[in-house]
Amino acid sequence: MSDDRFAILGGGIAGLSAAARLREHGLDVPVFEAKDRPGGLLDSFTLETAEGRWTFDNAVHLSFASEPEVRAVFDRTPYLSHEARSLNWDGGLWIPHPVQNNMFPLPAEEKADLIVDLSRHLAQVHADAPIATYRDWLLHQYGEKIAERWPLRYTRKYWTLDAGDLGIGWIGNRMRRADLREVVFGAVSDNPPNTYYVSTMRYPERGGYRAFLDPLLEAADIRCGLRAVEVDNRRNVVTFADGRSRPYRRMISTIPLPVLVALMTDVPDDIRRLADTLFATSIDIVSIGFRKPNVSPSLWFYIYDTDILASRAYSPSIKSAHNAPEGCSSLQFEIYSSRASGHGLAPDGLVESCIRAVEAMGLAGREEIALTHHKHLPFGNVVFDLGMEERRDVVRGWVESQDILLAGRFGEWDYLWSNQAFMSGRAAADALAQAAR
Structure with missing residues (x-):
């Protein structure tokens, strides 16, 4: 029987993890999900054609979780392992x-210019040089020529802002620091060591990335189709679009802050004003199935060309052969926009943009789609x-003073991978259970 004192908003990985952890504490807390099924950003979907069934994910997802708590859940789903190698498409x-x-x-001439610029930069740079923006960080790491050649261009496509308008708190180990020997070695050798921040990534054999969530769904009390339209934080009541309402003593929210x-x-x-300054990118995902095998040259790849809207592409059929019919393969492209920078295209235009990219890269012809x-x-x-983190932290602190715990990428408003979002939901559950004693 559900515990009427508590509620969880949002049925993504953080909300599901929170519900599972609360059950370990002896609390059966319902999860209220706006969509018709749970999964959130980690959900998958299937499409049918004459060739058969295709499985796609909501954006690129591959697991490199190391936390025992996460592995204890994810590893219950049969999975495939992939070496973490990817490519970049840049000017042909x-x-x-x-x-x-x-x-x-x-x-050779371009390589020489880039390496000389980096070596001169590293000889002059000071370890304590002020770094206030992502642009500062990139220039500090790579020098001007490498930074302009690749990451500064890509930043505008992926983040929808210039690097000078971004902070640095999100970077962590997501960006490789410059090492002159690595750069030189990779310029003279066609098989340098893989310097990606993880070596192996995992993906379910069947069912798309969402299959990793199956163990969390087994015993969860998930109530779908219930979109919150009001949270009365004076009376502690949440109201849903269908008119139903639910009181709560404490609540875990994983919906966007x-x-x-x-x-x-x-x-x-002042809290409303600060919250209004927080924004995220949106993703338009274009999925393409091909009547030919092995269209993609790698598990995933980044796209630097500015005349191609998509920032990144990946192959569901390489993730798992079960994601595409026999003899076929698939790609998904991600196109980013935000209130800071939009693309202004309707879905048909976005699809056409990606088809042209496929042709420009020489991957397939239209007749093979x-x-x-x-x-x-x-x-x-x-x-x-x-300044986002400072503004966000004020908002988070106030919300948490209102009997609401925050969890997940969008609840905490942070750059969390799926394993980190899982642990975030678990931590929120522990805090709620502690308060319930």
């Missing part, structure tokens, strides 16, 4: 990732514009 060249450590395909604040009825003006599909995800990545 396929260059292994990260590009600065794999410059072998470039013309600025959305939550907009739903709350009793919010100080079996299906195209467009899906819009309103929330992709939290944008770390300058």
Whole structure:
């Protein structure tokens, strides 16, 4: 029987993890999900054509979780392991990732100019040089020529802002630090060591990435189709779009933090103003199925060309052969936009843009396409514009003073991978259980 004192908003991985952890504490807390099924950003979907069934994910997902708590759940689903190798498409060249450590395909003169600029920069840079923006960080790491050649261009496509408008709190180990020997080695050798931040990634054999969530769904009390439209934080009551309401003593919210604040009825003006400054990128996902095997040259790849809208592409059929019919293969492209920078295209235009990219890369012809599909995800990545963390922390602190615990990528408003979002939900559950004693 569910515990009427508590509630969880959002049925993504953080909400599901929180519910599972609460059951370990002896608390059966329902999860209220706006969509018709749980999964959130980790959900998968299937499409049918004459060739058979195709499985796609909501954006690129591969697990490299190391936490025992996460592995204890994910490893219950049969999975495949992949070496973490990817490519970059840049002006007609396929260059292994990260590009600065794999410059072998470039013309000799260009490689020399980039390496000389980096070596001069490293000889002059001071370890204590002020770094206030992501642009500062990139220039500090790579020098001007490498930074302009690759990451500064890519930043505008992926984050929808110039690097000078982004902070640095999100970077962590996501970006490879410059190492002159690595750069030189990758310029003279066509097989340098893989310097990606993980060596192996895992993916379910069947069912898409969502299959990793199956153990969390087995005993969960998930109530779908219930979209919160008001959170009365004075009376501690949440109301849903169908008119139903539920009181709560404490609640865990995994829905986007600025959305939550907009739903709350009793919010100080300064908190509303700060919450309104928080924004995220949206993702338009274009899925393409091909009547030919092995279309993609790698598990995933980044796209630097500015005349191609998509920032990144990946192959569900390489993730698992069960994701495409026999003899076929698939790609998904991610196109990012935000309130800071939009693309202004309708779905048909986005699909056409990706088909042209496939042709430009020489991967396949139009006649080999079996299906195209467009899906819009309103929330992709939290944008770390300058000063965001300070503003967010004020908002989070106030919300948590209102008997609401925050969890997950969008609840905490942070750059969390799926394993980190799982642990975030678990931590929120522990805090709620502690308060319930």
